[in-house]
Amino acid sequence: MKRAFVLLLVLAACKQENGNAQHGKELMQKYGCTSCHEIPGVPGPRGSVGPPLDHMAARTTIAGKFPNNPETMMKWLQNPQSMDPQNTMPNLNVTPEDSRDMTAFLYTLK
Numbered sequence: 001m002k003r004a005f006v007l008l009l010v011l012a013a014c015k016q017e018n019g020n021a022q023h024g025k026e027l028m029q030k031y032g033c034t035s036c037h038e039i040p041g042v043p044g045p046r047g048s049v050g051p052p053l054d055h056m057a058a059r060t061t062i063a064g065k066f067p068n069n070p071e072t073m074m075k076w077l078q079n080p081q082s083m084d085p086q087n088t089m090p091n092l093n094v095t096p097e098d099s100r101d102m103t104a105f106l107y108t109l110k
Ligand code: HEC
Pocket: 028, 031, 032, 033, 034, 035, 036, 037, 049, 050, 051, 053, 056, 061, 062, 063, 064, 077, 087, 088, 089, 090, 092, 094, 102, 106
């Protein structure tokens, strides 16, 4: 009985549907996203290989062709090459959890 309760608590803690935007911001530094993107609030080299990611929440598309919603954004961050092999954003082995947190942060950029 007691054990089942603890398990439930753990599950509840892991199931962070909305992502942690602050953690997502830190992850962007860790993954080196700023080597290609200018990202408001994320210190780094401010690269310009990719488009600046300001106002990401206000855009209707991702990479000009996919609908901009959380689910698609998470897929894009995990594997941009499978979504569009022509594009030059590399796969960075982003985990599903990390993609959720980074998506949460991107959607704070209005
Ligand atoms: C080697 C360079 C490079 C790295 C590193 C990189 N990207 Fe990209 N990214 C690109 C390019 C180039 C595009 C544009 C793709 C296109 O439009 O076809 C892009 C597109 C995007 C888009 C869509 C932007 C838009 O205007 O629609 C998002 C969001 C994004 N990247 C987030 C990230 C995140 C988060 C990371 C780190 C986990 C990251 N990128 C790492 C090059 C990079």
